[in-house]
Amino acid sequence: xxxHYPLHFTLEDGxxxxxxxxxxxxxxxxxxxxxxxxxxxxxxDDKPQDEVIASMDFHQLNAVRTFWLEQEDVK
Numbered sequence: 001x002x003x004h005y006p007l008h009f010t011l012e013d014g015x016x017x018x019x020x021x022x023x024x025x026x027x028x029x030x031x032x033x034x035x036x037x038x039x040x041x042x043x044x045d046d047k048p049q050d051e052v053i054a055s056m057d058f059h060q061l062n063a064v065r066t067f068w069l070e071q072e073d074v075k
Contacts, residue, residue, distance in 0.1 A: 009066055017063045029063055043067075 007019040016032040025045040032038050041060055043052070053061060 003071070007067070007070060009070065011059070011062050011066060013059075013062075015059055015063070017066070019063075019067055027067070029060070029067075031059055031063060033059075 005019065005021045008017070010016050014034045018030040020028045022028050027043045027045065029041050029043060030038060039059070043064055052064065056064065
């Protein structure tokens with residue numbers, strides 16, 4: 001089963017996340033908090049998890065972890 005993009009979900013703290021697949025293992029994330037500016041980052045899902053985690057802030061990490069869980073639901 002494949003996912004249809006963009007994916008949308010909301011984190012526990014109310015931040016809305018939109019994920020677009022832009023290439024093989026490349027995902028663009030948009031984080032939209034209730035208050036404050038929208039934030040964007042690109043996640044490349046072919047790097048070791050430790051390296052990915054070390055380079056992210058709390059909201060980015062929370063979004064990627066939720067994304068990984070969403071991906072596991074597909075398998």
